[in-house]
Amino acid sequence: MGKLARKVAMIGAGMSTFGAHFPHKRIPDLWVDAWLDAVSRVDNGIEPKDVDACYVGNYSSDLFNHQGHLGPQMANLVGLTPKPAGRFEGACASSGIALRQAILAIASGVHDVIAVSGVECMTELPTTGVTDVLATASDSLFEYPAGATFPGLYATLASAHFNKYGTTVEDLMRVAIKNHENGKENPYAQMQRSISDFMASKIAKIEKSGGEVPDWKDEFDYLKSSSNPIIASPLRLFDCSLITDGAACVFLAAEDVVKNYTDTPIWIAGTGQGSAALALHDREDLTSFIASKEAARQAYEMSGFKPKDIQVAEVHDCFTIAEVVALEDLGFYEKGKAVEAIKNGETKRDGSLPINTSGGLKSKGHPVGATGAAFCVEVFKQMRGIAERNRQVKFDVERMLAHNLGGSGATCVVTIFEK
Amino acid sequence: MSESEREFTIKSYIDYLSEKKLMSSKCKDCGASYVPVRKLCTKCNSVNMEWVEMSGKGKIAAFTSITVGTPFFVEKGYGRTKPYCFSVIKLDEGPMISGQLIGVDESKPDTINIGMQVKATFIETEIRGETRVDLGFEPV
Numbered sequence: 251m252g253k254l255a256r257k258v259a260m261i262g263a264g265m266s267t268f269g270a271h272f273p274h275k276r277i278p279d280l281w282v283d284a285w286l287d288a289v290s291r292v293d294n295g296i297e298p299k300d301v302d303a304c305y306v307g308n309y310s311s312d313l314f315n316h317q318g319h320l321g322p323q324m325a326n327l328v329g330l331t332p333k334p335a336g337r338f339e340g341a342c343a344s345s346g347i348a349l350r351q352a353i354l355a356i357a358s359g360v361h362d363v364i365a366v367s368g369v370e371c372m373t374e375l376p377t378t379g380v381t382d383v384l385a386t387a388s389d390s391l392f393e394y395p396a397g398a399t400f401p402g403l404y405a406t407l408a409s410a411h412f413n414k415y416g417t418t419v420e421d422l423m424r425v426a427i428k429n430h431e432n433g434k435e436n437p438y439a440q441m442q443r444s445i446s447d448f449m450a451s452k453i454a455k456i457e458k459s460g461g462e463v464p465d466w467k468d469e470f471d472y473l474k475s476s477s478n479p480i481i482a483s484p485l486r487l488f489d490c491s492l493i494t495d496g497a498a499c500v501f502l503a504a505e506d507v508v509k510n511y512t513d514t515p516i517w518i519a520g521t522g523q524g525s526a527a528l529a530l531h532d533r534e535d536l537t538s539f540i541a542s543k544e545a546a547r548q549a550y551e552m553s554g555f556k557p558k559d560i561q562v563a564e565v566h567d568c569f570t571i572a573e574v575v576a577l578e579d580l581g582f583y584e585k586g587k588a589v590e591a592i593k594n595g596e597t598k599r600d601g602s603l604p605i606n607t608s609g610g611l612k613s614k615g616h617p618v619g620a621t622g623a624a625f626c627v628e629v630f631k632q633m634r635g636i637a638e639r640n641r642q643v644k645f646d647v648e649r650m651l652a653h654n655l656g657g658s659g660a661t662c663v664v665t666i667f668e669k
Numbered sequence: 670m671s672e673s674e675r676e677f678t679i680k681s682y683i684d685y686l687s688e689k690k691l692m693s694s695k696c697k698d699c700g701a702s703y704v705p706v707r708k709l710c711t712k713c714n715s716v717n718m719e720w721v722e723m724s725g726k727g728k729i730a731a732f733t734s735i736t737v738g739t740p741f742f743v744e745k746g747y748g749r750t751k752p753y754c755f756s757v758i759k760l761d762e763g764p765m766i767s768g769q770l771i772g773v774d775e776s777k778p779d780t781i782n783i784g785m786q787v788k789a790t791f792i793e794t795e796i797r798g799e800t801r802v803d804l805g806f807e808p809v
Contacts (some may be wrong), residue, residue, distance in 0.1 A: 382739070389767075394741075397739060397747075397755040398755050399755075401737070402735045405733035406731045406732060406757060410731040411733075481736060482735045482755075483733055483735075484778070531757050
């Protein structure tokens, strides 16, 4: 594993609010919101003339919005024409790939500053249409005809993890409860409500309609009730991430020019990317992601850090089981042991390894192509100590990791940041 | 066309399925088998393949019972009140393959177990006047 030929830093990051924004906001609107938010966080300011290229991460504007060729369109909207612009696709890891390619392009010496964007506008389609578009990120020849949906594929992986390690539905519920507690503190999140908030409003609604009030004693009872229907056993609605419209923007700069923009850059310490067979049946292990392990191995090696050096991480919780598996694949916990750490509160905001302080895909939302860039926004805020509301961790964050998984795990990008 | 003459393509594999045969491509050099078919052996880089029919017997490696299904399965009548099972099966010969799991109580996934012995079945569906055959599995 080589080192970057010159150092690369994140000098600003921002995002649109995440939510069901269509038709009030479409891709161009979301992107410009994200750009402006990111520009506002570059200490000494940044202008289009400073930016050498625009890298766009997007999964499927073709199928969601009948629009391809996003690179030049996004570039033009922020005044970057006629600079190089292009789109990168790797399902839910699309903007993770755009980020990595921007890092490599700056390190190569070709570009000094790149705007990395991630955009997706999903709610233009009804839920059944969204499910069908997402399914194209899995194997359409042999998994899809057998009935695989995206929740179905992660549910299948969950069944193997449950069987091998004794993982339970309660273990998964703890991930959802934690991430919603975090998302409640994020003004950019799609669902700024804890699961106990959802439970309380459901009870209030039933009381108002004169129905029989359920005797849920805690969130677990609520999550096991018919108010949280099964989507694909063992996964229920609250195990699944959201259908979201949103965009994020990250400015990367070479060490040679970083001083023009900020005195407190956040350096890229390591980047890694891995792949796996698209179909689950073509993989050897159904309880971990080889692409994650490979991406992590490369990123750790480049950075010289070990899993124990990482203080805070954003991991790809497209489904609750994915967060459990990520914590193991990234080497934070031994296989089968992550659930115990989650149960002990280690991954909460005040725990020893805060995970998904942003609220994660579960609560912040998951505009698939924007997710990789949106991870960087939380990294930027936590490492600068500017996370909103009550979300900022209580110690100085020197090192942070972002884990971006594509599809049912066939692509993974891991990035390690340091101050 | 004799079996040995069929090209090692997706179409040939699907044609075999429609004839209710689960066929693998087997590498004559290293013995690796591929289901679905592959022309190139990724274990030893050989293209020296032969068609070998699989027993269809295997065990459940992982599965789920789906209530919010794909449009194809919704069209087949599955849904919230009638879930279906998607499974990954470890075939006795080694490879794994996806298939719908039938002959089980889909509404009680707790009664279905990983490791359960299954055998291949060929599920026929009439769609717009044409019959398509998909690979499925059922308990032995």
